[in-house]
Amino acid sequence: MNIIAADDEKLVLDGMVEAIKKVEPSAEVYAFTDPDELLKFAQNTVCDVAFLDIEMGHISGIEVAKQLKQLNPRINIIFATGYSEYMGIGMKMHVSGYLLKPVSCEDVRDELDNLRNPIEKVKTDSGKPVVKCFGNFDIFVKGKSLNFERSKSRELLAYLVDRRGSAVTSGELRAVLWENAEDEKSTSNYLQQVKKDLITTLKKEGISNILVTSWNKYAIDVDAIECDYYDYLNNKPEGVRAYNGEYMSQYSWGEFFKA
Amino acid sequence: MDIVIYEEDSKQRSHLKNVIQRAAPPKSDVADFNNSDVLLEYIDKKDSSVAFISLEDERGRGYLLARKVKERFPRTNLIFLSRNQMYMKEALKLRYSGYISSPTITKEIIQDELNNLRYL
Numbered sequence: 001m002n003i004i005a006a007d008d009e010k011l012v013l014d015g016m017v018e019a020i021k022k023v024e025p026s027a028e029v030y031a032f033t034d035p036d037e038l039l040k041f042a043q044n045t046v047c048d049v050a051f052l053d054i055e056m057g058h059i060s061g062i063e064v065a066k067q068l069k070q071l072n073p074r075i076n077i078i079f080a081t082g083y084s085e086y087m088g089i090g091m092k093m094h095v096s097g098y099l100l101k102p103v104s105c106e107d108v109r110d111e112l113d114n115l116r117n118p119i120e121k122v123k124t125d126s127g128k129p130v131v132k133c134f135g136n137f138d139i140f141v142k143g144k145s146l147n148f149e150r151s152k153s154r155e156l157l158a159y160l161v162d163r164r165g166s167a168v169t170s171g172e173l174r175a176v177l178w179e180n181a182e183d184e185k186s187t188s189n190y191l192q193q194v195k196k197d198l199i200t201t202l203k204k205e206g207i208s209n210i211l212v213t214s215w216n217k218y219a220i221d222v223d224a225i226e227c228d229y230y231d232y233l234n235n236k237p238e239g240v241r242a243y244n245g246e247y248m249s250q251y252s253w254g255e256f257f258k259a
Numbered sequence: 260m261d262i263v264i265y266e267e268d269s270k271q272r273s274h275l276k277n278v279i280q281r282a283a284p285p286k287s288d289v290a291d292f293n294n295s296d297v298l299l300e301y302i303d304k305k306d307s308s309v310a311f312i313s314l315e316d317e318r319g320r321g322y323l324l325a326r327k328v329k330e331r332f333p334r335t336n337l338i339f340l341s342r343n344q345m346y347m348k349e350a351l352k353l354r355y356s357g358y359i360s361s362p363t364i365t366k367e368i369i370q371d372e373l374n375n376l377r378y379l
Contacts, residue, residue, distance in 0.1 A: 091358045094375045098351055114354050116377055245374075 001027040001119050002045060006038050006064070007053040007080070016051055016080065016103050023108045035059045042071050046138055046145065048119045049076045049112070051099070054089055062090045069093065072135050073246055074117040129207050131161055133229035137248040141205045152177055152190070153198040158248055160211070160220040161227065167217040176253055260284050260373070261305050264291040265298055265324055266313040266340070275311065275340075275364060282369035295324040302332055309376065314341040314350065322346040329353045334378040340364070 003020055007013040010033055017031045030047070032038035035056045050068055052061040065077045076096035079089065080103055096116035099107050130140040137158040139146045148154050159176055160168060174187045177194070195218075202208045210224040222230060229247070231239025248254030260283055266272040276291045283289060288305070292298040302310065310328055314321040322345075325337050336356035339346075344360050356377035361368055 091360075092371075094357065094377075097354075 001049065002047040003027045003029045004032065004038060004042065004047050004050040004052075004068075005029060006032045006035065006051065006056060006061075008033050008035075008055070008057045009053075012053070012101060019103050019105045019108045020051065022105050024112055035064045038064065039067055042068055046072055046132075046136065047075055048117075049078065049096070049115065051078045051080055051103070051108075054079050054081045062093070065090060065093055065095065074135060076115045076117050078111050128224060128226045129205070129210060131225050131227040131229075132242075133158075133161065133227065133248055134232075134242050135246050136250050137161070137254075139225075141207060146201060146205060148197055148201050150194055150197045152194045153201065155251060156194055156198055156218075157220075158251060159253070160218060161225075161229070162248065162254065163219065164230070164233075165219055165222040167212075167214070167219040170216050170218075173218070179253075260287040260309065261307040262287055262289045262309045262311065263298055263302060263307045264289065264311045265293070265295065265321060266291070266311075267293050267316050267320070268313075269293070271313070271315075275313075278364055278366055279311065279369050282366040283373060295320065295327070298324065299327060299331065302328065302335060307332075307335055308378075309336045309338060309356070309373070311338045311340060314339050314345045315343075319346065322349055325350070325353055325355075336376045336378050338372050 001024065003024070005013060005016045005020060007016060013031055013033055017029055020027065020029050030041060030045070032041070036059075047068070050065070052064055054061040056064060061079060065079075068075050068077065077090070077093065078097045078099060079095060080099045080101050082101040094116065097111045097114065099111065132138045132140070137154065139154075139157065155177055156173060159173065170188070170191060174184070174191055178187045178190065199208065199211065202211055207224075210221050212219045212221050228239055228242035232243050233239070262279060262283060264272060264275055264279065266275055272291050272293065276289055280287075280289050290301060292301070301307070312321050312325050312328070325339070328335055328337060337353060338357040338359065339350050339355055340359050342360060342362050347358070350358060354377065357372040357375070359368060359372065
């Protein structure tokens, strides 16, 4: 579980982080006094919960929450305030909860036990990588998001997941990944580099088996991954719960089809 | 979707039912009540997924009803209605799905709540 904690007062923030870590020692907790840094961070890291001060200096906690929800609609926002009168601010945003400062371990425990969007336990039991398509696309191995050298490598993988096991040619990949490009030679070169990065990264994580390749064709092995989109299509409850109205949000070609 | 409404003012109740019926998904059942015991029996029979409860009465009957609903049917989505944000702090403890404080309740407001239910 990735948790953000934010307060413009460092002392208060330290107290909040301490309480969160005591209650949920396995969580990754990211602390911020600066809302701009927080938002920059959140663009690259999917976070499940955000404990936010309602007033954070030059930007309100409400505004921060709005932007976090745009990045991840399923993020659980928990507002922390020193004034009981402020409890209820932002209720139109369907936040997960409110806390009165100073934050106690009991309060944090209560909030994490009653999240509005419960965190689906990342399925490490099967040993398969976990692919998330609803919201932003991402792939996790043993609970950690995969790091690619090139952002197009992630997009290529996302497209193969979207094709649900159907083989895709290099020509189709070039058209999708570089839709407005006219120079076929340079996109062919880029594609080679992207494919190399994808294969290298998967191999490094020990999950090369998820990619099926043959002469000029590429596909995902649908049985080699856990995927919220596939679960949804197969009417599995975890897939239905995961659906939030957004599908591979970061890619313009992403269209969500209901089977 | 099975929806119940608790509102003691008959005019308000009628308006609310009308708006909710227009906003709810097709084939939804919407039942309105001004008696908490009858409402609880109904939820028990029908396993209602959403309860719109007005908190406007000064004696707190709406809030007390919500507490009972939460105890007996924890996964029924509670959506509170109060123009004056009455019982806000108490309502927060009940892990409500939504809280509507707008003076005018529109189809869009109801749809937003139904599209963002806490419990699916």
